[in-house]
Structure formats: C-alpha cells, structure tokens
Amino acid sequence: MKNLIGFTLGCLFTFLCLDITPLQAQDAAVNDLIITGIVKNKDSRKKLENVNVSIVGTNIGTVTNADGTFSLKVTEAEAFRGVEVSHIGYLNTHLSLDELGKREDLTIWMIPAPNLLNEIVIYGNNPRTIVEEAIKKIPVNYASSENMLTAFYRETVQKRRRYISVSEAVMDVYKTSYDRRDTEQDKVQLQKGRRLLSQKGGDTLAVKVVGGPNLSLYLDIVKNGDALLSMDNLNYYEFRMEEPVNLDNRMQYVISFRPRVNLMYALFIGKLYIDRERLTFTRADFSLDMANRVKAVEAILHKKPLGLRFRPQEVSYLVTYKQQDSKTYLNYIQNVIRFKCDWKKKLFSSSYTAYSEMVVTDRKEHAFSNISNKNAFKQKQVFYDLVDEYWNEDFWKSYNIIEPTESLEHAVDKLKKQSR
Incomplete structure (x- = not known):
C-alpha cells in the first residue's frame, strides 16, 4: 500500500478536511459553438495566464491556462452577444460574433492599461481604513x-517536473447570501x-489533497x-498602499499586508485589490x-x-x-x-508540487434545488479517492473547463499509457 500525505488546501484552518460524495453524472445538452483562442500582451507578445473570458451579459465564462489558451462552449444565441476579455493591468477587449468567426486560430491582443489616478482621494489613502x-x-x-455556481476544478501533483496524478471535476457550489459572512x-x-x-x-509516496474542491x-x-x-484579523497585520x-476598465x-505580530499559528503575506469607487x-x-x-x-500537513x-x-x-x-x-x-x-537515513529529498484551481463557469440565482446533506461533501474525505478512473476525449462534452496546458496534455498521455 502506498504511503499517504494529506493536505488541507484551506490552510486558514488546520481542520478543513472535507467529504466528497459523487452524484450520477448528467451531461448537458450539446452546445452549438466552441470558441477557442489564445490571449497575448500586445506590447510584449507574451501569453497571458488567468485571463477572464466571458459571454457579454451572461454568467458563462472561463479563464486562460498557463499557455494563454482558452475554449468556451456556448449556444449560437449566446455567442451572438460577443465575448468580453479582462485581466488585471489591461484594458478590456470586446469581440463580436463576426470577429470570433473570422478564423479558427484566434489571437486576442490585450493592451496594457495606463495607471491614471483619479482626482478623488478617498480616506486620505489610509490603507487599513480602505x-x-x-x-x-x-x-x-x-x-x-x-446562488448556485457551476465550477470546474482541477487538482494535480508533480514529483519534480513529472506529473504523478491528475484529477478534475465539474461541481455545483451552493452559496447563501453574503449578508452573513459565514459558510455554515x-x-x-x-x-x-x-x-x-x-x-x-x-512513485511510492502518494500525495493527496484533503478537501480540495471546497476551495x-x-x-x-x-x-x-x-x-x-x-476586523479582528486586521489587527494582526500592517498595511501599505x-x-x-486597472481591472475591468476600473482603477x-x-x-x-504582512504580519505585525507573532502568533501561535502562521499568518499571511500578500496584496488586496479593491475597486476605488465601489470599494x-x-x-x-x-x-x-x-x-x-x-x-x-x-x-x-494533515497526515x-x-x-x-x-x-x-x-x-x-x-x-x-x-x-x-x-x-x-x-x-x-x-x-x-x-x-x-x-526519508530518514536517506541522502536525497524529492520535490513535490500540489496545484489546484477552480473557475466558476456559470451561475444561477433563485429557481434551483438546494444541495442535500446526503450529497454534500462531508468531513475527512479526499476528492481524488472518490472520482472515477475514466479518461476520454468526449468526457466533458458541453461543460466549460479550464483548457489543459501543453505540458499537462503530454503528462496525461504518459499516465494513460502507464494505466493500460
């Protein structure tokens, strides 16, 4: 039996270990159009990762992968609205149905946005107050x-540069109102x-992520x-402007922020982005x-x-x-x-990377059935252990997903050969 390391992705709490109960898969109706392309910086010509690509006026969307590519499956009526492309630090780009249909190898060039400062200065630019x-x-x-979100989730583990596991899913995410800031x-x-x-x-060491989709x-x-x-957590950090x-054509x-106190548990270092007008x-x-x-x-570390x-x-x-x-x-x-x-008594160590990402591909407000407790994820389950070992070209059909990178596609081919 392989050894197991479990990780709590929501490491904000060490006890976030969630259960996963799969439902019967139900394929959505086949969509009419598949819009594919690559997004690049117009100045540097570099490929852009994590760019939002969505149908104008709808909740349907996806993001580009590390290679800058995307694929969006929509009906012809939805495609008629056009596509909106947005990314932090760039001006939004809008493409009409005619522009989308001109050629198959679509390249979208994004223009870096100038950092134009508003004349209004809110709260004296005190970062914590903002x-x-x-x-x-x-x-x-x-x-x-x-709201009920439809989301695509992917989880990979690499040993050095080689993939040793890949798992992914489409899932429903039920969220209550943000008026009450809890997830109970x-x-x-x-x-x-x-x-x-x-x-x-x-690959005698199996690395598994505990509660991944509950990101x-x-x-x-x-x-x-x-x-x-x-408000309490803010006291643990110092803030700097x-x-x-620019994001979505808005400043x-x-x-x-970084820790200003020393607690019994680890804190965070990072950046918050806040819309200047809407806060x-x-x-x-x-x-x-x-x-x-x-x-x-x-x-x-879980185990x-x-x-x-x-x-x-x-x-x-x-x-x-x-x-x-x-x-x-x-x-x-x-x-x-x-x-x-x-391992103790061994000279060399191995490097691992556990990577996961989730994108919301659609959203419904009202008019849907809640997720039952029976089908909801419960504690101390591992997503990887509960999904089917099944991999073919038509698996996702009309579901929108994050396109795999070239490196991941090659890795999947190798893993499929090993499984035969």
Missing part, C-alpha cells in the same frame, strides 16, 4: 440572495469527475469572515508566511507516515471576483503548495 470600509460594504456589493450553510457536490495516477514503481467555500475570503478579512492598477487600490474586493494574492517552518507545517520528513517551501493563493451588473461574485481560485520530502 480595507475596513470595503469590509463594511460587503453586504451591499456582493450577492444578497442564494454553503455546500459543494460533484457532478462529474475523472482521474489518472502514475503506475511507476518509483470555493473556505478560500472565498469575502464570504468566509473567519478566513482573513475580519502600492501603485494602483483598483492595491494594498499589501469592492476584486482580487487577493497571498501566501503563508514561511518564517517559522514549524507553524507552516502545522497549517497544511504523513513515520520516518518521513516534510519541508514546505511555498503555500500560495489567488482569489478573484468579477462584477456583473451591480453585484460582485466569486470567479477563480488557485492554490499552490510546494514542498520537499525525504
């Missing part, structure tokens, strides 16, 4: 009613999932008041403070075999939100855990 005011406005700026009633259920595992004899619950730092953005940036405050949290980019490795281990030494190198998070009409909604979450493991 964060406090943004927290107070959460009930106004975010959903005041329940929020739930996640699996619609459809698949996985691949390395069969190489040298959408516990790392939604705006909804989860205990995670980071509470950074250069503003954003950029406020960095809405639009993005959070942060990582676990690694100054005390013992605290860092306590924050993320390990005797004799194994675990040394974390990086634990980082990216959470983004997207405005639609007068409200702002959860859009994308990314988590990276890098660490080294070695």
